[in-house]
Amino acid sequence: MAKKDIDWSNIGFGYIKTDYRYVSNFKDGSWDEGTLTTDDMITLNECACVFQYAQTCFEGLKAYTTEDGHIVTFRPDLNAERMMNSAARLEMPQFPKERFIDAITKLVAANADFVPPYGSGATLYIRPYMFGTNPVIGVKPASEYQFRAFCTPVGPYFKGGAKPITIRVTDFDRAAPHGTGHVKAGLNYAMSLHAIVDAHKQGYDENMYLDAATRTYVEETGGANFIFVTKDGTVVTPKSDSILPSITRRSILYVAEHYLGLKTEERPVPFTEVKDFAECGLCGTAAVISPVGKIVDHGNEICFPSGMEKMGPVIQKLYDTLTGIQMGHIEAPEGWIHVI
Numbered sequence: 001m002a003k004k005d006i007d008w009s010n011i012g013f014g015y016i017k018t019d020y021r022y023v024s025n026f027k028d029g030s031w032d033e034g035t036l037t038t039d040d041m042i043t044l045n046e047c048a049c050v051f052q053y054a055q056t057c058f059e060g061l062k063a064y065t066t067e068d069g070h071i072v073t074f075r076p077d078l079n080a081e082r083m084m085n086s087a088a089r090l091e092m093p094q095f096p097k098e099r100f101i102d103a104i105t106k107l108v109a110a111n112a113d114f115v116p117p118y119g120s121g122a123t124l125y126i127r128p129y130m131f132g133t134n135p136v137i138g139v140k141p142a143s144e145y146q147f148r149a150f151c152t153p154v155g156p157y158f159k160g161g162a163k164p165i166t167i168r169v170t171d172f173d174r175a176a177p178h179g180t181g182h183v184k185a186g187l188n189y190a191m192s193l194h195a196i197v198d199a200h201k202q203g204y205d206e207n208m209y210l211d212a213a214t215r216t217y218v219e220e221t222g223g224a225n226f227i228f229v230t231k232d233g234t235v236v237t238p239k240s241d242s243i244l245p246s247i248t249r250r251s252i253l254y255v256a257e258h259y260l261g262l263k264t265e266e267r268p269v270p271f272t273e274v275k276d277f278a279e280c281g282l283c284g285t286a287a288v289i290s291p292v293g294k295i296v297d298h299g300n301e302i303c304f305p306s307g308m309e310k311m312g313p314v315i316q317k318l319y320d321t322l323t324g325i326q327m328g329h330i331e332a333p334e335g336w337i338h339v340i
């Protein structure tokens with residue numbers, strides 16, 4: 001199929017309308033069979049639960065063109081499982097894992113000419129989501145839902161691509177203990193909008209959130225988990241019940257141990273320890289691994305030895321190995337690559 005006429009190497013992280021999206025509706029206790037549609041508009045009742053009480057969750061994953069020309073997605077089974085956990089926490093019906101993978105497969109195949117070519121630096125971002133559709137005015141879950149998935153070609157999440165970014169420690173909290181920080185609920189992102197707009201106004205690329213209860217441990221940013229590298233080359237990542245269990249982070253820990261022979265630690269990370277790390281990065285589907293050069297905590301600067309020009313050496317190796325697996329020129333662990 002001829003690829004669309006898009007300047008792949010120069011697109012940012014934005015929405016470009018593609019030809020097809022996948023839709024399935026839940027009513028009377030079950031999901032319908034689902035279908036692809038060209039209609040990008042949704043018409044809902046004014047009192048739909050998603051509008052009143054933000055009953056919605058979502059996922060994010062990418063499709064890649066491999067070196068040998070296949071289209072693949074990366075560990076979609078884990079996105080399916082996480083969306084089931086999000087749905088359960090928000091009192092929504094679960095969209096079954098096999099249905100999720102089938103929907104993604106059909107969606108990407110139908111939009112194959114929007115999947116950026118190998119080597120372009122762009123990828124196809126897939127956004128599955130689910131929301132309560134019927135009118136609800138007393139606070140209770142909806143009884144009808146829509147599962148939908150669309151896709152859009154994207155470039156780097158942070159302008160400048162692999163250039164280290166500067167972040168600040170924010171006074172806002174992202175997630176309460178026993179709240180919804182560990183699931184991908186739209187509400188977690190609504191409440192982060194003020195903090196990110198303010199961070200940008202002050203000249204920072206992102207916010208570092210600390211744990212809401214004690215404000216002493218590192219949690220995550222609005223859209224990615226943290227990885228740190230110690231001076232002796234150990235990969236450290238924060239453990240917390242109120243951060244999103246990033247699929248990228250889980251994959252990086254595996255790659256660090258099994259491909260690069262590095263030591264890894266997943267544990268609570270006190271903010272006071274951050275100044276002693278050699279490298280820092282943000283990891284996620286959108287962020288891939290974005291290096292952090294500087295963290296500003298109320299005027300106090302932590303500048304990582306890796307500097308503001310390029311990724312540190314360990315993060316670079318992790319990045320090269322992870323993206324190598326995703327793009328098909330490094331052999332993937334069993335089950336990580338789903339061919340479309």
Ligand code: PLP
Pocket residue numbers: 060220221222223224225244245246247248249283284285286
């Ligand atoms: N943390 C938050 C708050 C996110 O929104 C995301 C993005 O999905 C991540 C972490 C990274 O998760 P993943 O690697 O599964 O994309």
Ligand code: COI
Pocket residue numbers: 059060061222223224284285286287
């Ligand atoms: C992702 O990495 O897929 C995300 O959801 C992060 C952000 C775009 C919200």
